[in-house]
Amino acid sequence: MPIDIVMPQLGETVKEGTITVWRKKIGDRVKADEPLFDVSTDKVETEIPAPADGVLAEILVAEGATVPVGARLAVIASDGRAGATSATPATFSPVSAPTAAAPAIPMPPRAASGPRDRRRRSISPVVRRLAATHGLDLAAIAGTGRDGRIKRDDVRAHLARGAALECSVIPFNRLRRLTAQHMVRSKATSPHVLQAVEAEFHRVDAARRAHQAAWQAREGFELTFLPFIAKAVCTAIAAFPRVNAVIEGENLVVFGRIHLAIAVDLGHEGLVAPVIRDAGSRSVAALARAIRDVAVRARASRLGPDDLAGGTYTISNSGVFGTMITAPIINQPQVAILSTDGICKRPVVVEGPEGDSIAIRPVGVLAQCFDHRAIDGAYSAAFLRTLKDRIETTDWTASID
Amino acid sequence: MSPRTKTKATSGRNDDIGEATRLGLWRQCLEVRHLEKRAYDLFLQNLIKGTSHLSLGQEAVAAGFGVAMRKDDWSFCTYRGHAHTLVRGASMTGVLGELMGRECGLLGGKGGSMHLTSVEHGAMGSYAIIGAHLPIAIGAAWSAQYRGTDQVAVCFFGDGTTNIGAFHEALNMATVWTLPVVFVCENNLYMEYTPIGEVTAVEHPAADRAGAYGLPGIIVDGNDPDAVFRAAREALAKARAGEGPSLIEAKTYRHSGHSRADPGKYRPDEEVKAWLARDPIPMYRKRLLDFGVKEAVLDAIDAETRAAVDAATEAAKASPEPALAVIERDVWADGGASWRN
Amino acid sequence: MAELTYREAVAAGIAQEMARDPNVVFLGEDVAAAGGVFKATVGLLEQFGPRRVRDTPISEQAILGAAMGAAMTGLRPIAEIMFSDFLAVCWDIVANEIAKTRYMTAGQVTLPLVIRTANGGGSRFGAQHSQSVENWAMAVPGLKVVAPSNPADVKGLLAAAIRDDDPVVFFEHKSLYAVKGEVPDGEHIERLGTAKVLRDGRDVTVLALAAMVPKALAAAERLAAEHRIEATVIDVRSLVPLDTETILREVVKTGRVATVEENPRLCGWGAEIASIVAEECFWDLDAPIVRITTPHVPLPSADNLEDATVPTVERIVATLRQAID
Structure with a gap:
C-alpha cells in the first residue's frame, strides 16, 4: 500500500513549512524512522523520518518550496512500484507534535483502544477514590503494575512522597523518633499524676517592671517570668528534695544539687531539654542568663552532649502561648516535671487588716506531673504550696542578683 | 393382586357408631360443604385469588377421619386441604382469611390456599x-414411635399421587419401620384432567399396590361418612397398637373441576350425574332421618354451620391485608430472614 | 487436643450431640451397621443403638421426608444423603418442603434438622458422584449451608448445626475424609455463619471453601516463597449465613479478592460474594475480582482429567500472580 507523505504540523500554530533538504532520491529504499527530509518552519528546524519501510516513489515538492501543513510531499511505495494514484495519506497528529525540536513521527495512529492502551487507562476503583480524595493528578503517578497500571500501593507511595496537595507525609527525623520513643517510654514507665496550683505573680511582675529597662539595656534580652519561677522551684526543692531525684531500680536517688532541665522548643521542629548545672546556687539573674544561653544554643544546634545530660528536675514553659494548664510528660529518669503556663491579669480577693478587697493581679497555673512510684500526692502538693508561697511572698525586686 | 377388604356401611342407629358421632360427622360434612361453597362464591367476587382446590363432593373423607382422629394425632394433606384443615378444628375465619390473603389467615397470608396449616x-x-x-x-409417625407416644399420623392424598416415587418410598419405609401412619388415598377418578385409570397399571391405584408393601388393600366408599369413619377407626387403632401402617383407598368424586381454572368439562355427563346422585350430604341426611334423627336437629346444625360460615366471611373481609413487614419474617427460627451479618 | 481424621470428626460430632440430647436421631443409607460408605459414622450404632441410628432403604425422599416430619414433631434428626449428587432425587423435600414450610406457615413449624452429605470431587467417581453442589442449597431461601475444611470444624460446625433450630445442609468433602487434624477435647462447638481467617497477607484476599482451603493455603505459601506475594486466606466455612463482615473487612485490607471454588463456574458461591464485594466495597478494589473455579463442565473421571479440571495449586498461583499485577 503506497503511503503519502504530507507536511507535518510542527506545533499548534504552525501553518506551513519549507522543505530544506530531501535525504533520499526517488527510487531509494527507505526504512521506517530513517531521516527522509528536513523541514524548516518559523519555529523549528527539524528532520522528519520515514513512516514505513518502502521505496521513495515520488517527490512532489522540491527543496526550498514552502507548502501548507497537510500538503502532499512524496509517496513511499511498499515494494518499489510507484502508487501515486491510490496513496493513503500518512496522518500526523496535530496535537501531540511538540513545538520544540522533537519531530512528530509520521506514523499512522495506533488503534485507539488496543488491550495495552486499555490497561494503561484502567484505573481501579480504589485508585480513583484515593485520587479524588487527595486531589491527585494520576498522570503524575508512576504505575508499577502490568503495563504501567497504577496500583493502590503506587498511590500510597506517591502520597508518602508528599506529592499530594491535601495530605503530606512527614517522615520522622532522628530527633522526632527519639522524642517519640522517649515519650512512650515515659508514659509506660511512670504512673503520672498531675497536680496544679494557681499562683499570683504580682511581686515577680513588680520586679520585672523595676528592672526591665536596665536589664534590657545591659543584657540585650527581656527579663521573663521563667528565671523567677526557676529560682522559686530551686528554693522549694530545698524544702522538698524528693522531687529532685531519679529512680534507679527500686531506689529513689535524691540529689543534693539541682540540675535544672529547661524544655526548649526548636521552632516547632522538635524539643530539647538542656540542663542548667547547679541551678540551686544561681541567682535569678544568673538563671535568666543561663536559660537564655541554652535556648539560643539549642536553636542554633550548638548544644553538646553534656548540655543535655544529668538533669534532675525539668521545667516546661508553654506560658508564652497563653496556655492555661499543661500536663507534661516526665523527663526520664527524673520523677517530676513542672509546666508553667500563661500568666494573665485576674481579679483576686486580697485579705487585709481592713477586710477583703479585690485586686488586679497577674495569675498563672503551675502544674506538676510526678511519678507516683517515687512520691505521693501530699508530698507533691506540699512542694507546690511552698513553690506558690515563694513566688507570691518573696521580695523579688530586691533579690534578683 | 393384593387381598382386599371392602368396608360397607351398616345400618341401625344403635350400631357401633351411635347418634352423637353421626351428628358430628353430619356437622363436619356441612361445615366443609358450606365453607367450600363460600370459597367458590368468593372466587367469583374476586376476593380469593390464586388457585384453589375444593373438596365439594369429597366431604365424607375429611369428616370420617376428622371425627375418628384423636386431638393429638397429626394430619398431613394436599393442596386440596381446606376440608382436612377445617375438620381438625382450625377456624373458618383462619381458613377463609388465608384464602383471601388477609392478616387473620391461618398463615397470615404467607401460604395461601394450598398450604393451610x-x-x-x-x-x-x-x-x-x-x-x-x-x-x-x-x-x-417415626417421632411418635421413637418418643413412645401413641399418636398417629394420617396422610391424605389423591389418586394421582400413587404414581409418584415418594408414595412408594414412604409406604415401603413405613412398613419396614412399622410406623403408626395411615395413608388415605382419595380416589376421585381424575388425577387432574386425565382419568387415573388411563395412566395407571392397576384398577385401584392405591389398594392394588398395598400388597407390594405387605398391607391389605382397603377400599371404602368415600362418599359415606360412616364407612370412612369405620375404616379410620380401625386403621388408627391398628397404628396406635404398634401394628404399623394402613393404606385406605376412598372412592369419591369432586363436584367441581380440579382447581379454580378447571370447569371439569372433560368428564362425561352421565358420570357426573351418577356421582351427583351419590352426593354425600343428601345421602347422609337421608340415612340420619331413616335412623330417626329429627329433621329439626339436622336443619339446626345446617343453619348453624351456614351462620358460622357467614360470620367467618365477614370477619375475614374485615381483616386487614398482612403488614409488609412479614415478608422478611419467619424464614429462620429466630423469626428473621437474614442470611448475612 | 486429639488428632482425628475428618471422617472420625463426623462421628465424634454426631456422638457428642446424641449423648447430650436424646432427641437427636440419625438415619440414612448404610449409616448404621456398615458405618457409612465413607466410614464416617462408624461406632454410632454400637454406641446409641438401632432406635437412634437407623439404616434406611435407598429412598432419599423418604429419608429427608422422615427427617422433616420428625423435626416438626419434636426430634432433631440428622439425615445422611450418601452423595450430594443424590440431593437431586429428593430436591423437592429439600427445596420445597424443608426450606419453605416454616416461612409458609408463618413460623408455626420449626425444623431443627441436619442433612449431611458427601460433596465434591477428587475420587475419580465421575460426574454423578463428584459434584460440588453447595450452591444449589445456597440458592434456596430457608436453608443454612455449611462446608467445613478440617476435622476441628467438622466436629464444631456439625455440633452447631445439630443444635441449630433451622435446617442445615452440611457438605462434607469426600477428598478430605482421610485428612487428619487436631480437634479440641471435650465438648467442641463452633458458631454457624462465621468465616475464619487462616492466613494474613497484604496483597490479596483469597476466599476458599472445603477442599479448596488447603489448596488455597498451599498456593499462598508458594506465592510468598516464590513471588513475594502475601495472601490472606479465608475459610468461608458457612455460605448461609454468610460472614460478610469478615470477608469484606479482609477484602478492603488488601483491595484485591479471589475466590477458589470447586463448583462449576456459573452461579458458584463465589459469584454471590463477588457481587457483594462489587456492590459494597467497589471503591476499595484495586483490581478486578477474580474467580477461580472448575470450568462449566461436568467433572470427568480419569486421574489427569479430574485433577486438571478442579482448581489446582498451580492454577491458583498463576491466576493470583496475574491478578495482583
Whole structure:
C-alpha cells in the first residue's frame, strides 16, 4: 500500500513549512524512522523520518518550496512500484507534535483502544477514590503494575512522597523518633499524676517592671517570668528534695544539687531539654542568663552532649502561648516535671487588716506531673504550696542578683 | 393382586357408631360443604385469588377421619386441604382469611390456599407438591414411635399421587419401620384432567399396590361418612397398637373441576350425574332421618354451620391485608430472614 | 487436643450431640451397621443403638421426608444423603418442603434438622458422584449451608448445626475424609455463619471453601516463597449465613479478592460474594475480582482429567500472580 507523505504540523500554530533538504532520491529504499527530509518552519528546524519501510516513489515538492501543513510531499511505495494514484495519506497528529525540536513521527495512529492502551487507562476503583480524595493528578503517578497500571500501593507511595496537595507525609527525623520513643517510654514507665496550683505573680511582675529597662539595656534580652519561677522551684526543692531525684531500680536517688532541665522548643521542629548545672546556687539573674544561653544554643544546634545530660528536675514553659494548664510528660529518669503556663491579669480577693478587697493581679497555673512510684500526692502538693508561697511572698525586686 | 377388604356401611342407629358421632360427622360434612361453597362464591367476587382446590363432593373423607382422629394425632394433606384443615378444628375465619390473603389467615397470608396449616390443631400442613407429604408423615409417625407416644399420623392424598416415587418410598419405609401412619388415598377418578385409570397399571391405584408393601388393600366408599369413619377407626387403632401402617383407598368424586381454572368439562355427563346422585350430604341426611334423627336437629346444625360460615366471611373481609413487614419474617427460627451479618 | 481424621470428626460430632440430647436421631443409607460408605459414622450404632441410628432403604425422599416430619414433631434428626449428587432425587423435600414450610406457615413449624452429605470431587467417581453442589442449597431461601475444611470444624460446625433450630445442609468433602487434624477435647462447638481467617497477607484476599482451603493455603505459601506475594486466606466455612463482615473487612485490607471454588463456574458461591464485594466495597478494589473455579463442565473421571479440571495449586498461583499485577 503506497503511503503519502504530507507536511507535518510542527506545533499548534504552525501553518506551513519549507522543505530544506530531501535525504533520499526517488527510487531509494527507505526504512521506517530513517531521516527522509528536513523541514524548516518559523519555529523549528527539524528532520522528519520515514513512516514505513518502502521505496521513495515520488517527490512532489522540491527543496526550498514552502507548502501548507497537510500538503502532499512524496509517496513511499511498499515494494518499489510507484502508487501515486491510490496513496493513503500518512496522518500526523496535530496535537501531540511538540513545538520544540522533537519531530512528530509520521506514523499512522495506533488503534485507539488496543488491550495495552486499555490497561494503561484502567484505573481501579480504589485508585480513583484515593485520587479524588487527595486531589491527585494520576498522570503524575508512576504505575508499577502490568503495563504501567497504577496500583493502590503506587498511590500510597506517591502520597508518602508528599506529592499530594491535601495530605503530606512527614517522615520522622532522628530527633522526632527519639522524642517519640522517649515519650512512650515515659508514659509506660511512670504512673503520672498531675497536680496544679494557681499562683499570683504580682511581686515577680513588680520586679520585672523595676528592672526591665536596665536589664534590657545591659543584657540585650527581656527579663521573663521563667528565671523567677526557676529560682522559686530551686528554693522549694530545698524544702522538698524528693522531687529532685531519679529512680534507679527500686531506689529513689535524691540529689543534693539541682540540675535544672529547661524544655526548649526548636521552632516547632522538635524539643530539647538542656540542663542548667547547679541551678540551686544561681541567682535569678544568673538563671535568666543561663536559660537564655541554652535556648539560643539549642536553636542554633550548638548544644553538646553534656548540655543535655544529668538533669534532675525539668521545667516546661508553654506560658508564652497563653496556655492555661499543661500536663507534661516526665523527663526520664527524673520523677517530676513542672509546666508553667500563661500568666494573665485576674481579679483576686486580697485579705487585709481592713477586710477583703479585690485586686488586679497577674495569675498563672503551675502544674506538676510526678511519678507516683517515687512520691505521693501530699508530698507533691506540699512542694507546690511552698513553690506558690515563694513566688507570691518573696521580695523579688530586691533579690534578683 | 393384593387381598382386599371392602368396608360397607351398616345400618341401625344403635350400631357401633351411635347418634352423637353421626351428628358430628353430619356437622363436619356441612361445615366443609358450606365453607367450600363460600370459597367458590368468593372466587367469583374476586376476593380469593390464586388457585384453589375444593373438596365439594369429597366431604365424607375429611369428616370420617376428622371425627375418628384423636386431638393429638397429626394430619398431613394436599393442596386440596381446606376440608382436612377445617375438620381438625382450625377456624373458618383462619381458613377463609388465608384464602383471601388477609392478616387473620391461618398463615397470615404467607401460604395461601394450598398450604393451610394449623399446628395447634394437629393439621401439620397442606403440601402442594404431589407425594412430598407421605415421607413427611412417616417422619412424624417415626417421632411418635421413637418418643413412645401413641399418636398417629394420617396422610391424605389423591389418586394421582400413587404414581409418584415418594408414595412408594414412604409406604415401603413405613412398613419396614412399622410406623403408626395411615395413608388415605382419595380416589376421585381424575388425577387432574386425565382419568387415573388411563395412566395407571392397576384398577385401584392405591389398594392394588398395598400388597407390594405387605398391607391389605382397603377400599371404602368415600362418599359415606360412616364407612370412612369405620375404616379410620380401625386403621388408627391398628397404628396406635404398634401394628404399623394402613393404606385406605376412598372412592369419591369432586363436584367441581380440579382447581379454580378447571370447569371439569372433560368428564362425561352421565358420570357426573351418577356421582351427583351419590352426593354425600343428601345421602347422609337421608340415612340420619331413616335412623330417626329429627329433621329439626339436622336443619339446626345446617343453619348453624351456614351462620358460622357467614360470620367467618365477614370477619375475614374485615381483616386487614398482612403488614409488609412479614415478608422478611419467619424464614429462620429466630423469626428473621437474614442470611448475612 | 486429639488428632482425628475428618471422617472420625463426623462421628465424634454426631456422638457428642446424641449423648447430650436424646432427641437427636440419625438415619440414612448404610449409616448404621456398615458405618457409612465413607466410614464416617462408624461406632454410632454400637454406641446409641438401632432406635437412634437407623439404616434406611435407598429412598432419599423418604429419608429427608422422615427427617422433616420428625423435626416438626419434636426430634432433631440428622439425615445422611450418601452423595450430594443424590440431593437431586429428593430436591423437592429439600427445596420445597424443608426450606419453605416454616416461612409458609408463618413460623408455626420449626425444623431443627441436619442433612449431611458427601460433596465434591477428587475420587475419580465421575460426574454423578463428584459434584460440588453447595450452591444449589445456597440458592434456596430457608436453608443454612455449611462446608467445613478440617476435622476441628467438622466436629464444631456439625455440633452447631445439630443444635441449630433451622435446617442445615452440611457438605462434607469426600477428598478430605482421610485428612487428619487436631480437634479440641471435650465438648467442641463452633458458631454457624462465621468465616475464619487462616492466613494474613497484604496483597490479596483469597476466599476458599472445603477442599479448596488447603489448596488455597498451599498456593499462598508458594506465592510468598516464590513471588513475594502475601495472601490472606479465608475459610468461608458457612455460605448461609454468610460472614460478610469478615470477608469484606479482609477484602478492603488488601483491595484485591479471589475466590477458589470447586463448583462449576456459573452461579458458584463465589459469584454471590463477588457481587457483594462489587456492590459494597467497589471503591476499595484495586483490581478486578477474580474467580477461580472448575470450568462449566461436568467433572470427568480419569486421574489427569479430574485433577486438571478442579482448581489446582498451580492454577491458583498463576491466576493470583496475574491478578495482583
